Each structure stands twice: as C-alpha cells, then as structure tokens.
Amino acid sequence: MSESEVQRGPTRPLAIIPPSLLTKTTARIKSRCFHVRRGPTYAMGRTSILFCLEFGLEYTIILFMLDIKFIRENPGKIKEAVKNKGIDLDIDELLKIDKKRVSLLQSIEELQSEKNKLNDLMKTANDSKRGKIIEQGKAVKEKLAKIEPEYKKINHGFEELMVQVPMVPSPDTPIGKDENDNVEIYKWGEKPKFDFTPKNHIELGKNLDILDLERGAKVGGYRGYYVKNEGVSLMMGFMMYAINKMIERGYAPMIVPTLVKEFAISGSGWLKGLEYDPEVDEVYEIAPDKNPDGMISKESKFLVGTAEPSLLAYHAGEVLDEKDLPLRLCGYSQCYRSEIGSYGKDTKGLYRVHEFMKVEQVILAPTDIEASNKLQDEMITISKEMHEELGLPYHVLQICTGDMGTGKYRMFDLEAWMPGLNRWGETGSASNLLDWQARRLNVKYKDRDGNKKFVYMLNNTALPSPRIFISILENYQQKDGSVKIPEVLQKYMGGIKEIRKQKNRKTKEQKN
RNA sequence: GGUGGGAUGGCUGAGCGGUCGAAAGCGGCGGUCUUGAAAACCGCUGUACCGGCAACGGUACCGGGGGUUCGAAUCCCUCUCCCACCGCCA
Numbered sequence: 001m002s003e004s005e006v007q008r009g010p011t012r013p014l015a016i017i018p019p020s021l022l023t024k025t026t027a028r029i030k031s032r033c034f035h036v037r038r039g040p041t042y043a044m045g046r047t048s049i050l051f052c053l054e055f056g057l058e059y060t061i062i063l064f065m066l067d068i069k070f071i072r073e074n075p076g077k078i079k080e081a082v083k084n085k086g087i088d089l090d091i092d093e094l095l096k097i098d099k100k101r102v103s104l105l106q107s108i109e110e111l112q113s114e115k116n117k118l119n120d121l122m123k124t125a126n127d128s129k130r131g132k133i134i135e136q137g138k139a140v141k142e143k144l145a146k147i148e149p150e151y152k153k154i155n156h157g158f159e160e161l162m163v164q165v166p167m168v169p170s171p172d173t174p175i176g177k178d179e180n181d182n183v184e185i186y187k188w189g190e191k192p193k194f195d196f197t198p199k200n201h202i203e204l205g206k207n208l209d210i211l212d213l214e215r216g217a218k219v220g221g222y223r224g225y226y227v228k229n230e231g232v233s234l235m236m237g238f239m240m241y242a243i244n245k246m247i248e249r250g251y252a253p254m255i256v257p258t259l260v261k262e263f264a265i266s267g268s269g270w271l272k273g274l275e276y277d278p279e280v281d282e283v284y285e286i287a288p289d290k291n292p293d294g295m296i297s298k299e300s301k302f303l304v305g306t307a308e309p310s311l312l313a314y315h316a317g318e319v320l321d322e323k324d325l326p327l328r329l330c331g332y333s334q335c336y337r338s339e340i341g342s343y344g345k346d347t348k349g350l351y352r353v354h355e356f357m358k359v360e361q362v363i364l365a366p367t368d369i370e371a372s373n374k375l376q377d378e379m380i381t382i383s384k385e386m387h388e389e390l391g392l393p394y395h396v397l398q399i400c401t402g403d404m405g406t407g408k409y410r411m412f413d414l415e416a417w418m419p420g421l422n423r424w425g426e427t428g429s430a431s432n433l434l435d436w437q438a439r440r441l442n443v444k445y446k447d448r449d450g451n452k453k454f455v456y457m458l459n460n461t462a463l464p465s466p467r468i469f470i471s472i473l474e475n476y477q478q479k480d481g482s483v484k485i486p487e488v489l490q491k492y493m494g495g496i497k498e499i500r501k502q503k504n505r506k507t508k509e510q511k512n
Numbered sequence: 513g514g515u516g517g518g519a520u521g522g523c524u525g526a527g528c529g530g531u532c533g534a535a536a537g538c539g540g541c542g543g544u545c546u547u548g549a550a551a552a553c554c555g556c557u558g559u560a561c562c563g564g565c566a567a568c569g570g571u572a573c574c575g576g577g578g579g580u581u582c583g584a585a586u587c588c589c590u591c592u593c594c595c596a597c598c599g600c601c602a
Contacts, residue, residue, distance in 0.1 A: 106562065109571040116571090119583050123530055130582085137582030261592085319522065446522080446540095452559080 068098060071165060081168040084175050084401035094161040101158050104151040108144065115140050160274045167436045169401050170373070170410040176400030182413070183400070188384065189393030191417050196479045200420030201470040202349045205231065207481050208499050211350065223339070223347075223354045227469070230499040234472065234485070235357070235465050237492035239332065242359040242386065242463040246330035249382055251361055256310035256331040258303055259286060264313035265302045267441035269407040269433070276302070284336050307331030307360040308459045313441055315364065319452060320445040326375055327364040330462060332357070350466040351418075351425060359462035364443065364455045367435065372456045373410060376432045379460035383414050383428045386463060389488045392471045393417040395424065407436035416467065420474035427467045430460035 071078050072095065079091050118137050125133055174183050192198075205211025210231025216224035227235055247253055265271060271281050278285065284303040304310055311331045320327070335358045339345075346352035361379050365372045380396065387394045399411040414428035435454035438444070444452045476484045482500035490497055 102562070105571085109562070112571060115583080119530070122582065134582045141582080321522095 068162070071095070072098065077168055078165060081166045081401075084169065085166050085404065085406065086177065086402045087164065087166055087406060089161065089164045089166075091165075094158070094165070097154060097158045097161065101151070101154045104147060104154060108147055108151060111140055111144050111147070115144075156274075163274050164272075164406065166406045167409050167434060169404065169408070170369075170432075172398070173404070173410060174398060174400040175402075177402040178400075179403045181400040182397040182403055184395050185398050185412075186384075186396040188388060188395070189391070189417070191393050192419060192475055194419070194477075194479075198419045198474065198477060199481070200349065201418075201473040202420075204420070204473045204477055204481070204483060205350075208483065208501055209505070210234070210499060213349070220354075223352065225350060225353060225466075229502070229505065230493075230496060231469070233493040233496060234489070234499070235469055237489045238390070238463055238468055238472070239357055239359060239465060240492045241489055243330070243332060245382065245386055246359065246361060246462055249328075251328040251330040254307075254311065254314075254329060254331045256304075256307045256314075256333050258307075258310070258333050258336070259301050260304055260310055260313070261301060263316070263441070264309040265304070267316065268309040268312050268437055269405065269440070270305060270309060272406075278338070278340070280340065282338050282340060284338050303336035304333060305337050306335050306358055306459075306461075307333035308362060311360065311362040312364075312437055312443070312457055312459075315443045316441040318443060320364070320443070320455065322366060322445050322447045325364060325366045325445055325455065326371075329362045329364075331360050331362065333360070335464075349421075350470055351421070353466055357465040361460045361462050363458045364438075364445075365458065366445065366447070367453050367456055369434070369456075372432055372434065372458060376410060376412075376430055376458050376460070379458065380412055380414070380428075380430045383430070383460060383462065387414065387416060387427070390468070390472065390486045392427075392468070392475055394427070405431070407433045409434045409436070414461070416471040418467075418471050418474050420477075421470070425467050425470065427464060427471065428461035430458070432456070432458045 071091070075091050075095060082089050082091060115137065118133055118140070122130065122133050122137075174181060176182070199207075201211070202213065206213075208230070210227065210229050212226040212228060213224075216226050218224075219226075243253055262271075262276065265283055266274075266276075270283055271277070273280075276283075276285055283305050286301045286303060308331075310333065311329050314329070315327075334355060336355050337353075339352060339354065342352060361382065363375050363379065365375050384394070384396070394414055394416045397413045397415065399408075399413055404411045408431045410432040412430045413426050414430075415424035416427040418425045434456045437457045438454035443455050443457075445455050446452055472486065473483050476486065478484065478498075480500070482498050484498045485493060485496055
C-alpha cells in the first residue's frame, strides 16, 4: 500500500479512500469498528487501517492528540512536538507509567471478573455452599483492596503527564523558540506620520479626562484603571460595534458567565497542570461558596480570562448533530487575568491590566482539518476587517512552535500599531486547537452515519477593550491633543466625532 | 434565609439489595410492502478502556466521590446541580 502522505494532525487515524471505490452512498463493511462512507475523511480504527493495507488503499494518517494509543504508536512525533514547543515533558516516562497502569488495570479486571462469577454462583447456591462462596468473595475483596490504591496512584501520575502532552503543530507552523521566531504574513495600513511628537494613551487619556490610572491604582490596586466620560462611550461603542459585526456574520451572540467551575477552565486548557496552581496559572480562583446548609463547599470557582471557556463549555458533555456544525458563537464578557507570568512587564498604562472587556469568537466544527483551517481564516478575516474599518494599521503573525500553547495546532496573532508606545501591540489571537479541548470538555457530534466524534474547536478575539482603546487614542490623536473618532464608531457613541478637552464637564441637570 | 422534591441510555420514563447494561415509549438505522412517499409490520440500535488479524471475549459506567455488603441503579455519608413553594432583595 502506498502511504501517500503522512500528515501531522490530531485525532483518530483518519483514512482517505478513493471515492471510486464507493459505488453507493454508504458502503458498509459489517464490522464493529469499521465504517466506510463518502466524504473527504473517514473515521477509522485499527481494523480499517489493516483493511487499507490489505487492499492497497491509500490513506492519510493524522495524529490523535491526548489519545494514548497514538502516543504509544508514534512516540517520535510527540517527542518532536514536545521539543519544538519547548515543553518539559518526558514521553518515555509517560509510556513507562502507561505500561504499568495497563498491567495493574488488567489485574483489577481479572479480580473483578472473579468476583462477578462468585456473585452469579451465589444466586443459585444453596445454604451449605453459600458459606464457602462468601469466604472466597472476601478473599477477592482483600486482594482488590491492595491493588486498587496502587492503581489510583499510578493513574494519577499518568493523568498528570497526559494533560501536558501537546497537540502536534500544523505543518505550516514555523519552528521556533519564542516570539522572535514568529513570522509576519500580512500587513495593512500606513503607520501615521505626525508633525508633532505623538503622546501615548496614558498622557492622552489623562489630558482628555477619559482615563484615570492613579485613582485606578488607589482603588483597584496595581493595574487598576478608571475609564471616564467620552472614554466610556468610546469603549462601549466599539464593544457594541464588535458584537454587531459578529451578529452580522452569523455568530450567535451571548453574554456568558465569568464566574465558572474548574472544569470549564481546565477543559479549555487554561490550567497548565491537572490542578490549579496560582503560581503559574493566569486565572483567579474565587473562594468556595456557602452551600444551602451553610457548610463550606469544596468546589471553588474561577474568573474567566476570556469568554472562550464559557462558550466552549456551553455544550460540554453533549452530543451535537452534524447538521448544526459548524457552530459559530460569540461572547461578550469581562475578562480577568492574574498576569502571574508577566510581573514587571508593561507596568504602565492600559496595555496589560487585570480586568477588561472583550468580544470573543468561537467555532465548533466537524473533524476536517482543511475545513477547520478555513474557518480559522474566516475568523481572522473578520478581525482584519474590523481593524481596517477602525483604521488601525496592523499586521498578522503566524505564531511559531515555541510561542504557541500546548494544545494549539495553528495560531495567528493580530497586532495593531500603537504610535505612542511606538510598537505593535497584540489585539487579537486566533487559534485552532482541533479536538484537544473537545476531548477535555467532552463535546462530541454525531456524523451522518451515527458515529460520534469530538468536535474541533477554534477561537479568536473579536475586539479587546483596552488595547483597541490604546490604538485608537494613539493613532487618531491630533496636534491639539484631541482625538478623532473612527467613522464606524460614531453612531455607537451618540454621534461624537472627536474627543477633546472639556472645560466644564457638568451634566445638564447640574448646570440647571 | 425557610421547606420540600429530584438527577437513570440521543430524548421521555420504569426499576428502590442478586434474575438489571437496565422495562416501555419516542427518535435513529436496516428491511417488507409501494411507481415513489406516508402508514403499517419485522429486526437492529449507549459509551469508554483492555486483549485479539478477526469472529469475539473481558472490565467499568444509572449526576461526581466515598462507604456498608459475598453482591448496590437500589441502603448510608458527602459534593455538585436542577425543580417547586414561602420570605427577602437587585
């Protein structure tokens, strides 16, 4: 058989079978794990691969992330991904633990089988035999009591390593160590030229009385801020603009919970390990609630860093219908970031703050890599369009292996130009994670043949509040310190065309 | 804040110590009939993991975790969530 192409990717081994072989819409080979059907890809098990081998059919192997079977069979590819992403994870150790785990599991299953047989005997046994069966049952129970704790311990270690296994990056992802190796793939707009020294948003905001960082720090602490007056109209204005844009593009809008259970956070990949670690994880944990009996419940909650976890977890544990995919969602939320890994970075101004607003876009898609990449491009196009309508010069970077998260397959950042800071600043980030998150959140769909598969999940920023705010202020500033308003936003701001220093800010009523 | 009632397969819903991976209905799939469709009738129809080339075999799962028992969907503890009514409040 000719292995036409070995691709790196996620999920179960997929096979592509020439359509000429499928004379009917559904050609079914009666085997439990073997379904052949029409379409670009076919979900297959081991049997199917063997079938292909036997009949000389072509197929494409695509990786299966977080599936231990694939890791066992292709340790080389995983090791390469671990290396390229700069992750500290020993795959050999994982495989060793896996082996031990499986052998313990088998012992347990044997004992349980024995136990079940005794139970069956008990149903029909007379009293004289019963005593003996009870003795035997007790003996089996003792053995189980010995093995089970050992298994649990091993299994925990196994899971700890498994959650760190990275998604293998897409073939077009540049290999690199850090953000310096990201590749600029697109650029739009001219950086504005000023016949004066441009101010940064901190000065502009203060002069115009639309941003107060001092009192923000007084009340909110480090990285706290107040947005005021026309600043509020501006910020709420472009949030509303983003929401409308998403609705227009067919994304279902939601205002999502920002206080969520741990599974939503960890399932989306926002925790680095198996459990929350405030030293490394970027999210805030909220003290446990009181339950109705006044007892302290064990489950604490977390503040989301974006609407993404809330949107993705919306369908957690559900089986969707293929005809509803791709599912396009957008969420508006307040976002909270502990910035634990960024101490001392961007300490001034609005660039890096602990809380902000954001409109986020998310797609749940069928398991087709090509199509999911197209959907990712679709989301990026929307972001590009918004930057262009807002008149913000920007460029798009393809993120390299070393700078992308563990679970990501393909990733792009948008960076808008910020003249006052004299640099590009990230205003959007689009990721395709394939089924990496869906496995953790257990979101599946039923395809046309009734097979259940994990969906592919993609996310992208629509607009984040502080950084777009910065970029607008700094790009649209005028010599006299005023700031013009991009035309598309004016209708969301009650017709305000520019923000300038106000001598008398009293409201109408106060004036009267 | 007070008082009750719940959580079972894709959905509705029975079971309340062994014969239960789980009745029944709906939905889905396949078939008969039909020019085609509908109706009617017949059959099939949960998921994950382990072993096996396969046929198949094994184990687990009745919201999560723990316990009692030779044996738990069923009894006990605990957590989470949902519903109803009253009170209070945005």
